[in-house]
Amino acid sequence: MELFQGLVAVVLDDSIALSHTADALAELDVLAGWALLARECGYCRPVLDEGDGLEIIEGRHPVVEQVLRSADTVTARGATRAFVPNDTVLSCDDAQIVLLTGPNMAGKSTYIRQVALITLLAQVGCWAPAKSCRLGLVDRIFSRVGASADLARGNSTFRVEMNETANILNNATDRSLIILDEIGRGTSTYDGLAIAWSVVEHLHRHPSRGPRTLFATHYQELTQLEKHLPRLRNFSVAVKEWNDEIVFVRRVIPGAADRSYGIQVARLAGLPLSVIERAKTILAKLEGDDTAVSLPSPQARPKKKITVAPADDSQLNLL
Ligand SMILES: Nc1ncnc2c1ncn2[C@@H]1O[C@H](COP(=O)(O)OP(=O)(O)OP(=O)(O)O)[C@@H](O)[C@H]1O
Ligand SMILES: [Mg+2]
Incomplete structure (x- = not known):
């Protein structure tokens, strides 16, 4: 405890110089890190x-x-x-x-x-x-x-x-x-x-x-x-x-x-094949119902009724 308190006293005596040194070293550390990064990774x-x-x-x-x-x-x-x-x-x-x-x-x-x-x-x-x-x-x-x-x-x-x-x-x-x-x-x-x-x-x-x-x-x-x-x-x-x-x-x-190729990406991610196949069917149906929009006013766009056949072939309203 005596030794420790002695050390604390010495540090306190020089606390201002020490904290300036710490600041300078921290800045140097950042700059040296950036320089190394720039050189090793080809930065401009x-x-x-x-x-x-x-x-x-x-x-x-x-x-x-x-x-x-x-x-x-x-x-x-x-x-x-x-x-x-x-x-x-x-x-x-x-x-x-x-x-x-x-x-x-x-x-x-x-x-x-x-x-x-x-x-x-x-x-x-x-x-x-x-x-x-x-x-x-x-x-x-x-x-x-x-x-x-x-x-x-x-x-x-x-x-x-x-x-x-x-x-x-x-x-x-x-x-x-x-x-x-x-x-x-x-x-x-x-x-x-x-x-x-x-x-x-x-x-x-x-x-x-x-x-x-x-x-x-x-x-x-x-x-x-x-x-x-x-x-x-x-x-x-x-x-x-x-x-x-x-x-x-x-x-x-x-x-x-x-x-967007969303279904291909879903397949890459491992969705069950049955889900992928069903999604393809639904997509083909949705794309068949043209969902084109007219510019410039979104409000002017008519609300479209999109219908898709669900798995059992009866009609399902999506919107
Ligand atoms: N320029 C590139 N060079 C090499 N690999 C890349 C590059 N851009 C992205 N990648 C890789 O592709 C993956 C997907 O990228 P990102 O998330 O940016 O795609 P995204 O177009 O935003 O897809 P989503 O529409 O699904 O959000 C990233 O995790 C990354 O590993
Ligand atoms: Mg993204």
């Missing part, structure tokens, strides 16, 4: 300016990339899975909103998150996982991703989604970066589509500029908005079809996707 030095653009060439998701580098990423066919880099160009007054469609599992969420992470890393002073990166400073990064409930505080999953969306729409400025992942998925198809649609229109409401936004969605109807909103650009994550199988190539390309 971002260029930050006062403009309102964002240009990332060959950007990567820093975490997914690391996971894929680890030992267990050799596929069943023996190929190594490497992270596929993608470019991003956004600006407040030109390509303001990227509407990203594409199949399940294609890489949409990864892509929009990587843009937010690269922006964050660049603005805190770290190098970024990209070949090159030029960023007009952002004031805040807003994200609405994933599904979570807040039951203890009386919020359902959808209510949380809407709370977060409201926060974004009420607080984003032209200098903000917004990523929205599948807005509207937590409610009925038509309610969700209508909300997603009007959120996009709201973000584009100013005649000449608005916050840089990445919007991932399975509502392919929204891709028609490109004809009406001059600052919206359709992009999709490419896949290849091969013998009724889907091959993910992870490339973000200009243009809209026309299918």
